[in-house]
Amino acid sequence: EAQVTQNPRYLITVTGKKLTVTCSQNMNHEYMSWYRQDPGLGLRQIYYSMNVEVTDKGDVPEGYKVSRKEKRNFPLILESPSPNQTSLYFCASSPSLGTGGDYGYTFGSGTRLTVV
Amino acid sequence: QKEVEQNSGPLSVPEGAIASLNCTYSDRVSQSFFWYRQYSGKSPELIMSIYSNGDKEDGRFTAQLNKASQYVSLLIRDSQPSDSATYLCAVYPQGAAGNKLTFGGGTRVLVKP
Numbered sequence: 164e165a166q167v168t169q170n171p172r173y174l175i176t177v178t179g180k181k182l183t184v185t186c187s188q189n190m191n192h193e194y195m196s197w198y199r200q201d202p203g204l205g206l207r208q209i210y211y212s213m214n215v216e217v218t219d220k221g222d223v224p225e226g227y228k229v230s231r232k233e234k235r236n237f238p239l240i241l242e243s244p245s246p247n248q249t250s251l252y253f254c255a256s257s258p259s260l261g262t263g264g265d266y267g268y269t270f271g272s273g274t275r276l277t278v279v
Numbered sequence: 280q281k282e283v284e285q286n287s288g289p290l291s292v293p294e295g296a297i298a299s300l301n302c303t304y305s306d307r308v309s310q311s312f313f314w315y316r317q318y319s320g321k322s323p324e325l326i327m328s329i330y331s332n333g334d335k336e337d338g339r340f341t342a343q344l345n346k347a348s349q350y351v352s353l354l355i356r357d358s359q360p361s362d363s364a365t366y367l368c369a370v371y372p373q374g375a376a377g378n379k380l381t382f383g384g385g386t387r388v389l390v391k392p
Contacts, residue, residue, distance in 0.1 A: 267328055
């Protein structure tokens, strides 16, 4: 089954304790992206990757890191989480952007992160 | 001005009626347009994509695109209680937004039995 897999689904952590949210896709997509979703603010892009070893900042990159060492994986790293990073996080992938057609994003199931 | 705008709702629709959702965008160069459905606490799910002016139908859903007026709409015919969700409009490209879909804030739809 074609899918984007995120783990964990739920995570409660303490301020300052490094964590990683994993994201893996099995569709050989080139493009992958991380979003956070907060009430009243909608979906905001954190980082994206156009291909292996190619990453760039989105709208709200502060406090996050990413890497793309393999095409299928795009982990999100919070080096020192803070309470304002409490949010619902989504990983998404796409064959590519900019070519029109039916390419949208396929989203992972989400990670609800709480930082206390 | 927001880049992609949607009425937040809620849009209350009787079961069996047509739900009409609208989305406007600010950049004339936008080429690709998407509608996603998101149930509370779940991930967005792609419903429709459209990139040519006019209508595109898929089952009970019809997307309408008017690039001259810079709006895209979604019609849900024969609305069912299971259609109660938030519907997100997404546009590519959008201004200087770079390589991403730009999402509207979503319209919450409530279908009442």
